Amino acid sequence: MNARLSAIGMYAPEKIVTNHDFLSMIETTEEWIVSRTGIQTRHHTGPTEFTSDMCVAAAKNLAEVSGIDLSDVDMVLVSTVSPDQPMPSMACLVQCRLELHHSGALDVYAACAGFAYGIVVAKGLIAAGSHRKVLVIGADNLSRITDFSDRSSCILFGDGAGAVLIEADEKGNIGETITGAYGEGGADLYLSGFADKINGQEIVMNGKIVQNGRRVFKWAVTTVAEQMHVLAAKNGLTLDDIDWFVPHSANLRILEAISKETDFPLERMLESIVDYGNTSSASIPLALCKGIREGKLKSGDKVMLFGFGGGLAYAATVVTWP
Ligand code: UT7
Numbered sequence: 553m554n555a556r557l558s559a560i561g562m563y564a565p566e567k568i569v570t571n572h573d574f575l576s577m578i579e580t581t582e583e584w585i586v587s588r589t590g591i592q593t594r595h596h597t598g599p600t601e602f603t604s605d606m607c608v609a610a611a612k613n614l615a616e617v618s619g620i621d622l623s624d625v626d627m628v629l630v631s632t633v634s635p636d637q638p639m640p641s642m643a644c645l646v647q648c649r650l651e652l653h654h655s656g657a658l659d660v661y662a663a664c665a666g667f668a669y670g671i672v673v674a675k676g677l678i679a680a681g682s683h684r685k686v687l688v689i690g691a692d693n694l695s696r697i698t699d700f701s702d703r704s705s706c707i708l709f710g711d712g713a714g715a716v717l718i719e720a721d722e723k724g725n726i727g728e729t730i731t732g733a734y735g736e737g738g739a740d741l742y743l744s745g746f747a748d749k750i751n752g753q754e755i756v757m758n759g760k761i762v763q764n765g766r767r768v769f770k771w772a773v774t775t776v777a778e779q780m781h782v783l784a785a786k787n788g789l790t791l792d793d794i795d796w797f798v799p800h801s802a803n804l805r806i807l808e809a810i811s812k813e814t815d816f817p818l819e820r821m822l823e824s825i826v827d828y829g830n831t832s833s834a835s836i837p838l839a840l841c842k843g844i845r846e847g848k849l850k851s852g853d854k855v856m857l858f859g860f861g862g863g864l865a866y867a868a869t870v871v872t873w874p
Contacts, residue, residue, distance in 0.1 A: 553684075554724020555675040557716050557871050561614025562841040563606050564595040564712040564828060571707070578703040585707050590804020594710030594829030596695040602636040603693045604645040606713035610689060610837075611650055614715045622717070627656045627686045629673060631666025631833040633743065633862065634693040635659065646689065656683075663741070664800045664861025666690060666833040667714070671857065672729045672867050674718040684720040689713060690833030697743060699760035708803070709761070710829030714837020727870040728786040730779060737771055737864035740764040772806050772860050777813035779868065783856065787870045791816050794870070795853035796843065800860050801825035801835040822848065832861065849873055 570593055571582040585591055597606070607630055615622050628650075630642040643657035662669040667690030674686035691713035700706045718726070745759025776799060784791050797816055799807060801824045811818040824831065824838035831838060836857055843849035851873055858868040 553678055553681060553720045554722065555678040555726045556719050556721035556724050556874065557671070557726055558719050558874055559614050559618035559620050559717040560715065560837060560840055560844070561610050561612070561617055562712070562714045562838055563609035563613055564838070565597045565601060565606070567596045567598060568593050569596050574707055577700060578706065580703055580707065588805065589708060590825050591707065591829050592826050595712060597693050597711045603632050603634055603691050604636050604642050604649070606693065606711065607642055607646045607689045607691045607715070608649050610691065610713035610715040611646060611687060614717060618717070620717060622650060622652065622687065625652045625655045625685045625687045627658070627674070627677060627683045628652060629658055629660050629670045629686060629688045631660040631662065631670045631688070631690045632692055633661070633663050633666070633832060634697050642691065662859070662865050662867065663863055664802065664832045664835065665859035665863065665865040665867050667836050668857055668859030668867035668869065669731065669865070671716070671718065671726065671869055672731055675726050675729065675869070678718065678720045686718045687715060688718060689715045690837055692832040692834055694761070694830070694832055697759060697761055699762070704765055705761055705763050708830045710831045712828055712831040712834040712838050714834050714841065716837060725872040725874060727872070728783070729867065729869040730783045730786065731867045732779070733863050733865040734771065734775070735863065737767065740767045740771070741862040741864065768864065769803065769806060771864055772802065773809040773813060775866060776858055776860055777810050779866065780814055780816070780856065780858065783868050783870065789854065789870065793854055794820070794856045796820055796822050796849060796855045797858070798822045798836055798839050798843070798855060799858040801828070801839055802830050802861065
C-alpha cells in the first residue's frame with residue numbers, strides 16, 4: 553500500500569512580536585535582524601497556551617478546510633522539542649482532545665527535522681499495512697525555551713503548528729525518502745537543561761536553546777545542497793523537475809545559500825521564516841500553507857520537503873501535491 557498526503561492545516565498564536573519589540577530587550581537593530589535572518593515578525597503564545605493547544609488547533613483547521621472526518625485516524629504522530637511536559641506525550645493529549653478513540657499516539661523527537669521524519673514514519677506504517685490514516689503534526693512553542701538574554705538566538709524563534717493527513721492509497725503521492733544524522737554536531741544546537749543532565753549536573757526541566765549559529769548554518773547548507781540531488785535521483789528526478797523546494801525555515805540566508813550552491817531558483821522555494829520566524833517542527837507545514845494562500849502551490853506540483861536541525865539530523869521526501 554502507498555501513502556498519500558491528502559490534507560493540511562495550520563495554527564499560529566495571535567500575539568505578533570516585531571523586530572522593533574526586541575530593541576528594548578537586547579542590543580540589536582531591526583536592520584541586523586532582517587539582513588541576517590530575513591525575519592520580520594514571529595508569533596508567540598501567551599502564558600496559558602501550550603504546544604498541545606496548538607496541535608489541536610492545527611488538526612481542527614485541517615478537518616475544517618478539507619472537510620475530512622478524522623474520527624478513523626489510527627495513529628497520531630507529533631513532532632516537537634517543546635512539549636507541555638515530557639509525559640504524557642503530545643500525541644496522547646491530541647488523541648484524547650480530538651476523541652480519536654481508535655488511534656495510537658507517538659511523539660517524534662527530531663527537532664527541526666521532526667515534521668519530515670514524521671512523514672517518513674507515517675509512510676512506513678502505511679507501507680507495512682499496520683495503519684491506514686495517520687495524522688502528522690509539527691508543533692513548537694519555542695518562546696517557552698528561548699534564552700531572551702542571548703541576542704544571537706532570541707530574535708529567531710517563533711511558535712506555531714501544522715498538520716497533514718497521510719492515508720493509505722493505491723497510487724500514493726509520497727515518493728522515496730532520505731534520512732540522516734551527524735551526531736557529532738549535537739553540541740552545536742541543544743536544550744541546556746538536558747545537556748546539564750548528560751554532564752551529571754542537576755536536572756533542569758526548563759532548558760533553553762543554545763546554538764552555535766555559524767556551525768549549524770554551514771552544516772545545513774552543505775548537507776542540504778548535497779542531499780537534494782541524492783533525493784531527486786532516488787525519485788528518478790533531477791532538481792529541474794521539482795516545482796517547489798520547501799526546506800525547514802531557519803534563516804532566509806540559508807535558503808539563499810542553498811540556491812547559490814545548487815542553482816535551484818530562490819523563487820521556487822517556499823518559506824515561513826519572514827512572517828513566523830524559526831518555528832522548528834512547524835516551519836515546513838506553515839510554509840506550505842503560505843504557498844497555498846499565495847496561490848503558488850498547485851495540485852500536481854512536485855514538492856521537495858527537507859527538514860534539518862538539532863541532532864544534527866535531517867529527513868526529506870518528494871510529494872506530488874494533492
Ligand atoms: O533551526 C535549526 C537550525 N538552525 C539554523 O540553521 C541556524 C543557522 N544559523 C543562523 O541562522 C545564523 O548563524 C544566526 C542568525 C544564528 C546568526 O547569524 P550570523 O550571521 O551567523 O551571525 P554571527 O553569530 O556570526 O554574529 C555576527 C555578529 C557578531 O558580532 P562580531 O563578533 O562580529 O562583532 C555578533 O555578536 O553579529 C553580532 N550579533 C548581533 N548583532 C546585533 C549577534 N546577534 C545580534 C543581534 N543584533 N541580534
